[in-house]
Amino acid sequence: MPQPDPKKTALLSALADHVLAHGLNTASLRPMAAAAGTSDRMLIYHFGSKDGLIAELLDHLAAQMALGLDAAIPPERYTSEAELLKDIVGLMRSDVFQPYIRVWLDIISAAAQGSQTHQQAGHDIMNVYLDWLAKRHPDGEDGAPFALTLIEGTLIMDAVGQRAITDRAIVQAKD
């Protein structure tokens, strides 16, 4: 019983835009509602609670980002891990993906604090990303976990303005 529910989907799109622009963990109902052209009252009505809203919103965002990833790097196997890593890091630093990275790090932070909602979403997203990588990595499924972990590390480095460390790390990945 997959119910697309166009109303909710429209809301989620507007909410996603707002969260990508203003952050996830600091988002509160009233500003979100304003951005979506409704009231906090309506958000609770449709999603039951803020937590319910966040759960659906994270699904929506994950699907959105997955589409973007496929479009940016088609599923063809690289011959060099270093090249793959370089392309991905470049992608993550692009204006298109930066907002998603910010939300992603918000998810991580909330998950680490014990939020089941965020941990669940993060867990699923990682599985999708792992598959995505396995299709492109020279070593397929065998190389994906390592590459994925390294890429996540680069997100942290970049977030605190340590791009130089990122850059030195990825060239040394396979030497």
Place this chain on the structure above:
Amino acid sequence: MPQPDPKKTALLSALADHVLAHGLNTASLRPMAAAAGTSDRMLIYHFGSKDGLIAELLDHLAAQMALGLDAAIPPERYTSEAELLKDIVGLMRSDVFQPYIRVWLDIISAAAQGSQTHQQAGHDIMNVYLDWLAKRHPDGEDGAPFALTLIEGTLIMDAVGQRAITDRAIVQAKD
């Protein structure tokens, strides 16, 4: 003019305990004050603003964790990168360090959202950690950036309950 200011230091210790137990980004003045045996009024008086408090608190926490790291793994050079990584990941998963990791991921999240205070602290912490690693890594300064980035990645994997990916990644680091 280094002013240790024992009053502030005592406050910071209590505040650090509270933040390690309850999270950084969700911490507000009144609960913190209660944990430190004062009032929000006094915290503002001593630190000027919440942001000022956070800045000093992050310094305090960073120094505290640096001590813990030195105590846990003395500065002796490993002969195997895999062994070093394994020990560090084990350390980061220990009950002693888990609270610091949670705070660390809070710092990352806030830094990514553009907080100068958090980005600055995160930047400095990474430099300290890089030095720490260089003294223990088989390849010294040449190997530290790679190892550091990989370790940061493992923190994210673990946070979303994907320890299996972490484990597969670190055994493949040097093969």
Place this chain on the structure above:
DNA sequence: TACGGTATGTAGCAGTTGCTACATATCTAG
């Protein structure tokens, strides 16, 4: 003993939080 900085308690302000009560519209099925 009077004075001036340091320190601290009590109240409070204006704004925000997630969420609810209640009334009312709109739409759909019998």
Place this chain on the structure above:
DNA sequence: CTAGATATGTAGCAACTGCTACATACCGTA
């Protein structure tokens, strides 16, 4: 045509946010 679900607006609640005004205490110096 009418009953019941679906949807939406208006108000409001109690708790909490960072921060400030103000009055008062302490405490070393002159």
